[in-house]
């Protein structure tokens with residue numbers, strides 16, 4: 423089966439928790455409706471950085487993935503499940519589980535405690551995870567700011583198609599535009615997707631030819647950024663710049679705990695607190711940011 427190419431805006435979703443800190447699956451149905459109806463965002467990337475995936479247990483991650491796939495059926499275009507863990511065994515188990523629940527793809531970060539010493543080691547790791555879900559599109563999730571693994575993503579991609587037939591691209595959360603450009607170039611000949619993950623710099627990545635974006639701010643700025651993508655496609659550079667620079671410089675660039683509270687304030691959905699070691703963000707701080715987002719959104 424030829425996989426459907428991942429393009430456009432993908433929300434890197436938050437993981438709703440109760441005030442007691444347990445996963446709150448009851449929010450996922452309304453969350454999907456909110457993304458579709460209010461933000462025009464039709465695909466999700468779950469259990470990633472924004473979703474605090476590495477702070478969740480394997481069992482919690484499975485429950486979340488199952489809920490997203492079940493509620494997303496017929497509503498979402500793609501549910502991509504992040505399966506990266508410190509232990510390859512856990513990642514393999516999550517990959518196999520993602521395949522069993524009908525996910526549309528999986529992604530992995532590099533392990534970050536024991537780090538791969540070179541691109542060969544990382545390719546091997548990705549291959550051995552992919553082997554547990556051989557029919558699912560696999561994406562390499564490049565995020566050196568979090569993993570500390572600063573290998574060029576283009577080196578990781580080089581030759582990977584010979585090892586992993588299901589490989590479909592990279593989610594690039596980095597600011598090295600030279601490396602990003604190499605990834606786009608290499609991906610073209612394989613029809614892979616390069617999805618950008620630094621929301622406040624998306625315009626630079628669009629110019630280099632990325633196929634879409636995965637990010638946290640599309641949870642609440644998706645409608646605006648969709649306008650930006652349309653303006654870019656129409657060659658309207660003035661509008662594209664205004665839609666990138668204004669919202670990004672005012673609202674973006676904050677960490678997951680602030681982001682999560684902002685999402686609760688803007689959407690009205692109860693995302694709950696982050697999990698330790700992240701600390702909850704003061705509500706007044708999130709409300710002030712949410713107000714700016716609402717004011718800007720009303721004018722567009």
Ligand SMILES: CC(=O)N[C@@H]([C@@H](O)[C@H](O)[C@H](O)CO)[C@@H](O)CC(=O)C(=O)O
Nearest residue numbers: 434470471472595619620621637638675
């Ligand atoms: C480091 C980080 O969390 N980056 C975010 C961005 O969306 C980021 O929140 C945004 O650019 C604001 O700085 C995403 O790349 C992460 C992401 O897609 C994920 O949750 O997996």
